[in-house]
Amino acid sequence: MADFDIVVIGGGIVGLSTAMQLSRRFPGIAIAVLEKEPVLASHQTGRNSGVIHAGVYYEPGSMKAQFCRQGSAATMRFCQEYDIPFEQRGKLLVAAGADELPRMEKLYERALANGLEVRRVCQEELTEREPHVTGRGALFVPQSAIVDYGKITRRMGTILTDADGTIMTNAEVRGICEQHNGVEIVLNDGILLRARHVVACAGVNADRLARLCGLAADLAIIPFRGEYFRLGANRSRIVEHLIYPIPDPSLPFLGVHLTPMIGGFVTVGPNAVLAFSRNGYHFGDVNSTDLWEMARFRGFRRMIINNMRSGLTEIANSLSRRRYLALCQRYCPELNLSDLHPHPAGIRAQAVSREGRLLHDFLIERTARTIHVLNAPSPAATSALPIGRYIADIASAHFNYP
Numbered sequence: 424m425a426d427f428d429i430v431v432i433g434g435g436i437v438g439l440s441t442a443m444q445l446s447r448r449f450p451g452i453a454i455a456v457l458e459k460e461p462v463l464a465s466h467q468t469g470r471n472s473g474v475i476h477a478g479v480y481y482e483p484g485s486m487k488a489q490f491c492r493q494g495s496a497a498t499m500r501f502c503q504e505y506d507i508p509f510e511q512r513g514k515l516l517v518a519a520g521a522d523e524l525p526r527m528e529k530l531y532e533r534a535l536a537n538g539l540e541v542r543r544v545c546q547e548e549l550t551e552r553e554p555h556v557t558g559r560g561a562l563f564v565p566q567s568a569i570v571d572y573g574k575i576t577r578r579m580g581t582i583l584t585d586a587d588g589t590i591m592t593n594a595e596v597r598g599i600c601e602q603h604n605g606v607e608i609v610l611n612d613g614i615l616l617r618a619r620h621v622v623a624c625a626g627v628n629a630d631r632l633a634r635l636c637g638l639a640a641d642l643a644i645i646p647f648r649g650e651y652f653r654l655g656a657n658r659s660r661i662v663e664h665l666i667y668p669i670p671d672p673s674l675p676f677l678g679v680h681l682t683p684m685i686g687g688f689v690t691v692g693p694n695a696v697l698a699f700s701r702n703g704y705h706f707g708d709v710n711s712t713d714l715w716e717m718a719r720f721r722g723f724r725r726m727i728i729n730n731m732r733s734g735l736t737e738i739a740n741s742l743s744r745r746r747y748l749a750l751c752q753r754y755c756p757e758l759n760l761s762d763l764h765p766h767p768a769g770i771r772a773q774a775v776s777r778e779g780r781l782l783h784d785f786l787i788e789r790t791a792r793t794i795h796v797l798n799a800p801s802p803a804a805t806s807a808l809p810i811g812r813y814i815a816d817i818a819s820a821h822f823n824y825p
């Protein structure tokens with residue numbers, strides 16, 4: 424006899440969206456979310472830029488492109504329905520120098536291919552819209568918005584518990600054993616739970632849980648810290664839109680941007696620095712197990728060789744506030760060192776292949792009784808509702824619930 428029909432591991436936005444939608448899809452079944460921290464949304468979901476992305480950057484036809492576009496609309500509908508504040512500010516992707524204009528043009532084509540509303544903005548209009556921002560030109564994407572993803576996640580949690588779902592915090596999954604008639608789950612305190620099915624949405628630990636079920640043999644999650652600063656209160660109206668640089672298309676990171684946040688302040692960031700601990704929120708954090716696991720993984724070593732230059736630049740920018748500031752001054756020259764105040768960092772859970780490739784798209788795989796979200800970096804917060812629906816579709820097709 425199982426304790427639960429479906430256990431969802433991970434109390435981030437992907438886990439909660441999935442659990443909420445499974446409970447709606449299969450009313451009456453027993454669903455539990457297991458979260459190792461004392462509160463929901465403690466990791467990526469609660470430590471990000473809070474942007475509802477429109478879906479400019481992603482390869483047309485990819486899961487990211489589809490889910491981000493659907494997710495942007497679905498997230499705003501969810502916020503309206505449950506009275507969660509969001510602000511549709513629009514995004515300006517600024518080409519700081521003439522050398523970035525061709526890449527900006529490629530992004531324009533990509534945004535169109537992804538079916539988005541996008542417009543080129545000349546230098547004069549850019550200054551008119553954002554007097555503190557300079558550039559040779561920009562793309563304007565009106566759909567982009569800001570929200571607090573922690574708030575959305577907690578609301579999804581109450582929707583789940585109102586529908587008789589269970590949320591267990593301080594419940595770290597240490598072991599999963601898939602059997603022909605169910606799945607055994609071992610928790611940190613030695614408690615053994617039984618479920619008919621498991622969905623793992625464990626962010627930075629996704630690969631470890633997947634390996635226990637025979638998946639993820641050829642990838643590993645590599646943690647990349649995204650460090651932020653918060654601008655002082657005197658700068659809280661410095662920009663009205665979200666101001667982004669033109670990113671390097673070979674990397675899944677968007678570059679240091681200026682983001683007005685729900686709460687009335689502006690953040691600068693994030694960069695993307697290799698972390699030596701899966702919870703390495705500070706520069707000196709090192710976890711010997713995490714580091715040893717990374718070093719043994721061939722893909723990690725190849726990734727380092729392939730990206731040596733950009734990796735070292737990120738470390739240098741992280742160590743020197745002046746260098747970090749220079750990244751923002753390219754498009755917002757009046758910012759100075761005294762404007763930068765500490766703000767919590769986030770850790771991206773980024774899947775890397777055995778060949779050393781950073782996987783761009785979302786990746787979801789399954790066994791007979793388990794489903795694993797293996798790669799859900801940005802824009803997975805924006806895309807959490809369609810990701811949850813997709814997982815509920817897989818469960819409908821394979822898990823045999825009425």
Ligand SMILES: Cc1cc2nc3c(=O)[nH]c(=O)nc-3n(C[C@H](O)[C@H](O)[C@H](O)COP(=O)(O)OP(=O)(O)OC[C@H]3O[C@@H](n4cnc5c(N)ncnc54)[C@H](O)[C@@H]3O)c2cc1C
Nearest residue numbers: 433435436437459468471472474596626649769800803805
């Ligand atoms: C710096 C940064 C900026 C970002 N900006 C944006 C943005 O503006 N817009 C956007 O759409 N996306 C953004 N993202 C991406 C987005 O935050 C993530 O894609 C999304 O939050 C992933 O959600 P998740 O639920 O998969 O992961 P998480 O939020 O990390 O949740 C996973 C949960 O699983 C739990 N867990 C792990 N292992 C276990 C275990 N063994 N047992 C029990 N629980 C476990 C963890 O404690 C955690 O709470 C950003 C990410 C970062 C790091």
